[in-house]
Amino acid sequence: QVTLKESGPGILQPSQTLSLTCTFSGFSLSTYGMGVGWIRQPSGKGLEWLANIWWDDDKYYNPSLKNRLTISKDTSNNQAFLKITNVDTADTATYYCARIGTIAAILLFDYWGQGVMVTVSS
Amino acid sequence: DIQMTQSPASLSASLGETISIECLASEGISSYLAWYQQKPGKSPQLLIYGANSLQAGVPSRFSGSGSGTQYSLKISSMQPEDEGDYFCQQSYKFPYTFGAGTKLELK
Numbered sequence: 001q002v003t004l005k006e007s008g009p010g011i012l013q014p015s016q017t018l019s020l021t022c023t024f025s026g027f028s029l030s031t032y033g034m035g036v037g038w039i040r041q042p043s044g045k046g047l048e049w050l051a052n053i054w055w056d057d058d059k060y061y062n063p064s065l066k067n068r069l070t071i072s073k074d075t076s077n078n079q080a081f082l083k084i085t086n087v088d089t090a091d092t093a094t095y096y097c098a099r100i101g102t103i104a105a106i107l108l109f110d111y112w113g114q115g116v117m118v119t120v121s122s
Numbered sequence: 123d124i125q126m127t128q129s130p131a132s133l134s135a136s137l138g139e140t141i142s143i144e145c146l147a148s149e150g151i152s153s154y155l156a157w158y159q160q161k162p163g164k165s166p167q168l169l170i171y172g173a174n175s176l177q178a179g180v181p182s183r184f185s186g187s188g189s190g191t192q193y194s195l196k197i198s199s200m201q202p203e204d205e206g207d208y209f210c211q212q213s214y215k216f217p218y219t220f221g222a223g224t225k226l227e228l229k
Contacts, residue, residue, distance in 0.1 A: 037218075047166065047209055049218040062217040064123075087144075096165055106172045107213045108156050112165040 002026035003095050004036075004113035011119045018118060019042040019104060022097030026111075027056055035100030036080040037109060038071065040093040040122050048093075053080055087120045094118070124148050124212050127166040128221030134229045135200040143224045145210035147191045154214035157186055157195045160223075169208075170195060202228055 004024040012018060020038070027034055038050040050063040051071040054058045061069045080097060094117050098109035125148035128228055135141045145155065153173035158166035170175045172188035173193055183198040205228050210221040 003154075045222040046222045047211070049211075049220070060216050065216065103171060103175070106154060107157075108168060108171040109166075110168050110171075110177070111210075112167070115165050 002099060002111040003110060004099060006095055006097050006113045006116035006117050008095065008116045010117070011085060011121060013122055014088045014120055015086055016120075018082075018087050018091065018120075020082045020095055020097075020116065020118075022082075022113060024078050024082040024097070024099065024113075027099060028078065029042075029053075029073050029080065031055055033102045034072070035107075036098050037098050038080075038082045038095060039089075039098060039109070040095045041115075042093045050095075051082060054100075083106070089120050092118065092120045123217055124219050125214055126210055126212055126219050126221040128210055128212075130223055131222065132225040132227070134227045136200060137200055137202070137229045138198045139229075141197050141200060141226065143195045143208055143210075143226075145188075145193045145195075145215075147193070147212055150190045151214035152213045153189060153193075155186070155188065155193045156211045156213065157184075158209045158211065159204075159206050160209065166209060191225055197226075200228065202206060204228075211213050 008020045035054040037052040053071045068085045073080045094115040098113045099111040103112035127146040137212045139162045157170040160166040208224045
């Protein structure tokens with residue numbers, strides 16, 4: 001059974017660094033082909049993909065967030081992490097982590113966490 | 123970036139009605155297209171991948187079709203539990219992009 005759960009600070013101030021953790025079970029990020037992605041959703045709005053990390057430590061980032069994102073993993077503890085530097089109110093959103101599955105060479109977010117709400121406010 | 127234009131933005135359907143949601147990509151995405159359902163306060167759930175493959179456990183009234191730049195999601199008989207938001211997503215090129223969403227309500 002695959003599960004993922006996000007955790008984060010809840011509230012932080014502009015210019016701070018947001019640190020998010022995704023703790024998962026039912027799969028391993030050391031297994032060939034496995035990956036974890038981060039996606040966010042401002043309240044009442046659409047979804048925005050942020051970053052992916054793969055079993056071989058390959059990483060992809062959304063260039064719209066320029067160099068503010070850093071994704072990493074701790075394979076032994078089944079965790080993935082996302083840091084966003086220099087946050088502002090536009091980063092207020094629910095942040096999701098999701099497993100990246102591969103079927104017939106098609107990448108898909110097949111399991112999602114429940115999401116963690118993050119508010120940036122002074 | 124590949125833009126995903128989703129329509130309609132909202133839709134109201136009667137019980138048992140067949141509905142379709144469209145997604146238009148700004149360039150060809152070779153069927154690297156997924157559909158997700160999101161219920162209020164919940165995370166998105168994968169419905170369709172590869173444009174027309176049904177994810178395990180998803181009711182067969184859901185189906186996907188399309189190729190090139192045009193894709194659609196069909197619900198063949200609207201049920202109360204189908205209310206929610208629906209999003210398309212391309213995984214053909216980075217950055218992955220999502221459609222703006224369709225809110226589906228039961229009339």
